[in-house]
Amino acid sequence: MxxxxxxxxxxxxxxxxxxxxxxxxxxxxxxxxxxxxxxxxxxxxxxxxxxxxxxxxxxxxxxxxxxxxxxxxxxxxxxxxxxxxxxxxxxxxxxxxxxxxxxxxxxxxxxxxxxxxxxxxxxxxxxIRNHNYSMAIIVGAFILSIVTILFLYAILKRKLKPLKLLNKQIIEFSNGNKDVKIKSVSNDEIGTIAKSFNEAITLINNQTKSKDLFMRNMMHELKTPITKAMFIAETLDNEQTRDNLQRAFKRMDDIIKELATVEKLTSANSMMYKEPTSFFNIYNKTLEIMMVNPENIASKIKSFNFSVDISMFSIALKNLIDNAIKFSPNNKAIINASKDEIQVISLGEPLQYDLSYYTEAFSQEEKRSDGFGLGLYIVKTIACLHGYTLEYKYENGKNYFMIKM
Known part of the structure; x- marks a missing residue:
């Protein structure tokens, strides 16, 4: 206690x-x-x-x-x-x-x-002598004791005040404010912690800026040659060689797109543009960017409206459906949607680890040629940005991935 x-x-x-x-x-x-x-x-x-x-x-x-x-x-x-x-x-x-x-x-x-x-x-x-009991000395001693206690209390509270400020600004930092700065007003242990915290923030911010700059430059430098290579591959006469090259370049292009999505979600400058829309609109937008055969998806959708970033939420739903189709033995997915939650259901084996393992970037159970380990990380990040939660359960041989709203 x-x-x-x-x-x-x-x-x-x-x-x-x-x-x-x-x-x-x-x-x-x-x-x-x-x-x-x-x-x-x-x-x-x-x-x-x-x-x-x-x-x-x-x-x-x-x-x-x-x-x-x-x-x-x-x-x-x-x-x-x-x-x-x-x-x-x-x-x-x-x-x-x-x-x-x-x-x-x-x-x-x-x-x-x-x-x-x-x-x-x-x-x-x-x-005739004054025989009354005098409490003057006792009252004086009592007042002195109380004043001393209050004085020590005030000094201690004042000494711990920077610790409250430090805790408040650490919470701000954990909530995404990367520009927090703490003024160190003392040379004691709390002042040392404040200085170390400022140094840590500076180091993290420098590393984040370096990562963002590297990601943007890398994606910019790779996008153009990949696009040119895909056009060149179209001119090849050997059909098998052409298909192999196009699949390879398509995979590289997909990697860049997912990295771009991750960079956008984790960037300090990322903004969400929520607007009222219907789930049918999100669902249709998702099918457009997936370019998947509608026969592979069975849907049970109750019409409802909500306010989301249409582009982001479509990407999240696309990743869930894509995973369901990709990793199920019958390559089919089931979509159930209502104002309380969105379910993406598919046949398959249960996850080997907790959901938190798969929502970390680049997490996979095993090395695959058709995945990068970013799908569920992107889904969870987008859900959290909207104030929703991503949950998972396994029932009757089916995997259920749910966005709780």
């Missing part, structure tokens, strides 16, 4: 967990610190009470008591009614009795009082 999470999402999860961990940690710390504060307060009141009880045994004078008041920051209450009100209404926190005497700790109106009793002494002491 973790493998399927993006780096950005993983970082968000990590920092969210860190934020939650800080909240929980400070919550527990505050709880424990409050308990510690209360224990410290309790110990202080015990110390004050025991000091006063010990002093009472020596019958202290006013000056001795005043020193104790100042030392422990307490103030004696003289008003009897005020004492009774505190005893009656205050919250009694603790009561302790020992050999020295008895003392109680009260809390009233958020103020603490210590009531000390021994041998006629009844002294009510008010704690």
């Amino acid at each position: 973790i493998r399927n999470i993006s780096i950005s999402a993983f970082i968000n999860i990590i920092f969210s967990l860190a934020f939650i961990a800080i909240l929980i940690t400070f919550s527990f710390f505050i709880s424990f610190d409050k308990q510690k504060h209360e224990i410290t307060q309790q110990n202080r009141y015990e110390l004050i009470a025991e000091n006063f009880l010990s002093t009472f045994q020596n019958l202290p004078d006013a000056q001795s008591l005043f020193k104790l008041f100042k030392k422990f920051q307490v103030k004696p209450l003289e008003d009897r009614d005020e004492k009774l009100e505190i005893i009656k209404n205050a919250q009694e926190l603790t009561i302790t009795q020992n050999y020295l005497g008895t003392y109680r700790v009260y809390k009233y109106d958020n103020t603490y009082y210590i009531y000390v009793q021994q041998y006629g002494y009844n002294l009510m002491l008010k704690d």
